[in-house]
């Protein structure tokens with residue numbers, strides 16, 4: 127579905143991504159794990175056209191994404207839930223969710239998806255009239271994911287959805303990611319929480335200073351001693 131080949135991205139003269147190749151097959155949960163500054167966010171930004179790679183190719187269902195404008199990504203079914211749960215603080219929960227569906231004209235279907243999001247996140251339903259800026263961190267993350275779902279993505283990409291959240295909320299978020307996946311959405315997950323990400327992933331890639339150092343099935347990597355030493359030691 128999504129193919130990245132020999133991708134190189136530099137900021138000024140510094141190479142943040144040094145030639146990575148990865149693939150996300152339809153219907154899978156794929157995660158990209160790695161430490162701070164490994165280049166995870168840069169990879170996601172390259173996919174949606176927010177940074178321009180120096181070399182390599184990115185294709186989605188055979189289509190060249192590097193020449194696709196960022197604003198057209200949603201139309202092709204690609205949605206990014208950015209890091210830091212950027213919700214519109216002064217708007218209500220419901221208004222935030224509706225913004226996620228801004229490009230859609232199929233009102234009835236939008237309403238159905240709103241009900242789907244409320245089913246996945248009952249708290250958002252309870253708080254639909256609350257200003258998003260007054261939600262807790264976990265609720266804001268749920269709203270950011272919910273807003274992403276309102277565009278009815280085929281490929282949902284999430285940048286560190288568990289960052290800064292309490293363990294119970296992290297558990298809830300990962301449970302919901304699995305639910306979203308069960309309903310047919312392909313997922314590319316960027317995470318520092320390797321343990322939680324690998325547990326739910328079909329495939330996973332480890333990114334280290336701009337290079338893929340390892341790849342495999344999520345469960346295999348969970349048992350890999352190098353991964354345990356580097357990423358799972360404290361969990």
Ligand code: ATP
Pocket residue numbers: 137138142160161162163164165166167168169318
């Ligand atoms: P984190 O988990 O901390 O967000 P990351 O794996 O997502 O890390 P990136 O944000 O992709 O990493 O950063 C990769 C490298 O590129 C880092 O060394 C970072 O300092 C650098 N970098 C990122 N954005 C820019 C920018 N706009 N200008 C210059 N350098 C940048």
